[in-house]
Amino acid sequence: MSAYDRDAERQRMLSRRTLVLGGMQVAAVSALVGRLYYLQIVERDRYSMLADDNRISLRLVAPPRGQILDRFGVPLAVNEQNFSVTVVSERAGDVRQILDEVGKLVPLTEADERRIQRDLQRSRAFAPITIKENLSWDQVSAIEVNLPDLPGISIDVGQVRSYPFGEALAHVLGYVGAATDKDLEKSDDPLLTLPGFRIGKGGVEKQFDSALRGAAGTQQLEVNAVGRVIRELSRDNGQPGRETTLTLDAKLQHYVHQRLSAEMSAAAVVIDVRTGGIQALCSCPAFDPNQFAVGIGYDAYQALLKDERTPLINKAIAGQYPPGSTFKMITALAALESGIVNADHRVTCSGHIELGSHRFHCWRRGGHGTLDMVGALMNSCDVYFYDLAQRIGMDRIAAMARKFGLGDKVGLELPGERPGLVPDPAWKRRALKAAWHPGETLIASMGQGYVLATPLQLAVMTARLASGHVVQPHLAKSIEGQYREQTEWPRIDVKPENLAVVLKGMNAVTNIPGGTAYKSRITIPGMEMAGKSGSAQVRRISMAERSSGVRKNEDLAWRERDHALFVAFAPVDAPKYACAVFVEHGSSGGGVAGPIARDILLECQMLDAARASVAQQPEPATAPSRPDAGSTGQ
Template identity: 55%
Template sequence: MSADRDADRFRTLGRRAAMLGGLQLGMLGVLGSRMYWLQVLESERYQMLADDNRINLRLLAPSRGTIVDRYGQPLALNERNYRALIVSEQTPSVERTLNTLTSMLSLGDQEKQRILKEVAKKRAFMPVLLRENLTWEQVAAVQVNAPDLPGVSIDVGEVRSYPLGDALSHVVGYVSAVNEAELKDEKEPVLALPGFKIGKNGIEKHHELNLRGRAGTTQVEVNAYGRTIRELARDDAKAGHRLTLTIDAELQKVAHERLRQEESGAAVVMDAHTGAIYVMASFPGFDPNIFSRGIPLDLWEELQSSPTLPLNNKASGGVYPPGSTFKMTTALAGLDSGAIDLNHTVHCNGQYPFGDHVFHCWKKGGHGSVNLTYAFAQSCDCFFYDVGRRAGIDAIWATATKLGFGGKTGLDLPYERPGLIPSTAWKKRATGDIWHPGETLSVSIGQGAVVVTPLQLAVMCARIASGFAVEPHLAKEIQDVGRERTDWPRLPFKQQHLDAIRLGMTAVVQYGTAARSQIKEPGMQMAGKTGSAQVRRITAAERERGVKSEQLPWKDRDHGLFVSYAPVDNPRYVCAVVCEHGNHGATAALVAHDLMLAAQRRDPGAIS
């Protein structure tokens, strides 16, 4: 009995051992099959995944292209940017280290809080920016005290620098950090790099892609914690293109300093044949360097609230009633449409009755009998009221558009404004009302609904002086690829009509309203036209009391304008000046005198 029980027990144990062995064998088979699948059949895939975890591909920021003037003088370049960084895992206490650095780097409480927040967000081995744009003294202080500053190091990057500062701020523009909207719109990986900056205004913005360059890449091996072990491969970034502008930096500085005397205004000097812009000044300006280095909030608010609008490019983005500088357009419209001929005369007694309204000439007693040339010289309003009435608003509109008004010029700058030249169709679209003939008289002397930019005035003057549909430009060449052009279409005006306009402009400077601005040097004389644009209408009662523009508060005074070309016998340069609230066109004419004389003495067009 006992032997049988032992035998049964052994048989039971044997069966159980066999079942367990079979189960183990099956599990080993499954495990072996899985290992074969992973290590043999899927080895290539998992090797790639392992490499992805081991190897990181990182972007390298490109060096931004430089911007120079027509002579090669730097207008925007890259300077070394010394930055202090901290690695939190290498310092016993970040807060204690920051307290040590307070006096060396002038760290404020808000800046310390910003650093501590970044340290908390980043991995312990990742560097965090403490302060950039360090001076040599600050760099030296950190280096000398390095033993007491574990985890702190000095890094060298690039920062955009603008040598001419506010003198060329509106043309060159500035760079600043990428915002969320720009990052979303472009979806360009390089924009996400810490501290990467792009053009936000001026040439920097318009030619952003040319100046930005191409990002490079580096392959680095990292450990399980993401720390870099070594570099495996590198494709260096390609620097942005070098951009040469038509601007003459020295002439630009002359214009900027000259406008400083007038408080607020704009000036453009342009080649009458190529459209190259030698000067585009808008005063006051701003220092673009503060944007590339980070502008304080209080300074930003001050720039935005200033009544002189220093952030606005008045040369291409400021719109003004052209005043009497528009009279060339009115006269050419009258001649081109056949409404008047070259012998047209008007008797001016100081008043021009029209319907139930009386329009006034600027000269109370009138100018007597005036022809076209004398009307220009004395800027007789009654003569041009008559021409405008005869030609009609649509003829004026047609001529104005041919001279470059009423639309953007196509200048390679952002935020250009088109101005406005009214017409019967425009009035119907804008108000639903018909055009009233009396409105034409206001437009004929550059008032009413018409507004233009200083750049458009320069283009108008270039087209009258050359007879061709010249267009302005600022980029002379991009990486030695030329952008100049001289084969402009000829304007559809008779030469004798253009000659009559030029004769009138010559008379303005010889013995007319701009006689004080004559250039005396032989071969450099200029022709031009003054203009005063009302900001606030002086009432009839005020006129009777003898109230004048200069007696009004500054913001209500007339703008002073002047357009010109030189030399008279062979036009080469054109100039347009607007002195905001400068009262008289003669004020702007004196500014133009200085700019045109300086331009001809320097002769930047000689190297076009």
């Protein structure tokens, strides 16, 4: 073969193979074109949706929680700015590592870690999870500076619930906290799944949660790959929480709290006798709801739980105690209404009474001598009421007690109210499977034995006595036009002249020398109060102790001392406020609870007087529209 032929053959082969190569390239490029067609035409809609999924982040907008105000508009629960650091897990990549990085800038406790892990499991990958709230400025800026190295991390400005009155209103307002798994089961409100969202956990915050909470809004955000928000595409703010006005008087509440704080453990309720509006409701000791709003530490919470003075329990509505002698008005009214006795009925007290083989003692060992009904109330003579009890029987007493709000929940808008107990033979058969002893009627007639009442119930009882109307206690004055308080109540089904006898007796207690609480009277004309003391035994006094001399309260351990109670209303002539004071193991109703009741009722009236005089004067232009919550107005 010649060189020419060889060369020509080679050229032909090269041309052939070049053609093959070109053909392969055309085929390959055709494959690319086919793929382009598939992606950009066939699958276009699916990928467009995915692209929008990528860039559009739908976020729930938490509505601002409604404020809680007192009857004069003083804010009791408000929202304050709160900086928090959040993470979006799908953008963070290795969440664990990112959390460790953040932990170097902001210390995270074990409880934080647990909560974060829980939120991570519960939330979808695109939802921001709160790592830590209530950051200081230093922490905020430390994180801001490091944001480029912290994918998925961002700083949020949120709102935290704040309670300006702190402990004073802790039990009434309750507090807010994160939704528990149980809360989530009960409600399908999407807001609950929003990490960091708080719902009412007690008190008014829980009772009116749906009104205070509002409804979720939504926000469409354009975000980039690392979760940074580029712009807002649309926003629906939802329904902000509704402002709730309570019947409370913040200044009075503040005063009552301070007054009760002097005691180991106490509770008091002040109620408007005509409207039933709660003016003040306080239980001491309390807790700081602001701590709960930001998340209370484990140790602090344990300390509250273990305190024998039960700071977490609202004793004003959930504490059930024997009402002691404050119950005697009920026995007296039951007797008068029965027609078996009248106000002139006289009993001679020798210090005790015999019933069967038992001897029932009066609190005064030597006896009171002969007393009528007013005198018996004034001296709180036990023997007189033993006598009444024997004559009218337990059923009448129990029926009268229920008429005045004892023995069942009075229905105040607060969670956790307890019913107390008004015993009668039927109840004892049902509950204890035992027969009623006549002696138990005697014990019950002076508010001991099975009888239990909450301070709230005693306040309601007193309000009904003072007003002669079946006032229902309530806390909500108005909720942004959705609700207005009821202020008119029907007359109570008791003869006015019988009621007058009892009120006269209560007046004698405080305003006639020799009355058990004469020392605690109000001396300012027109502001006088009427009341009734009560000291409830919490231990049994044995015969042996009685014979050797009953030990004085001062000699007993705190836990064994008598409860001190006092119910009162003022002013005597035109009752406006009723008050019940309970001092746990306070020893003496007249001596300890009486002065507190007096101070509270005096404060009520002083505040009214001060407000009336301000209202009469032309207001200066710069005067603040709300009364200052801090001062007591004395």
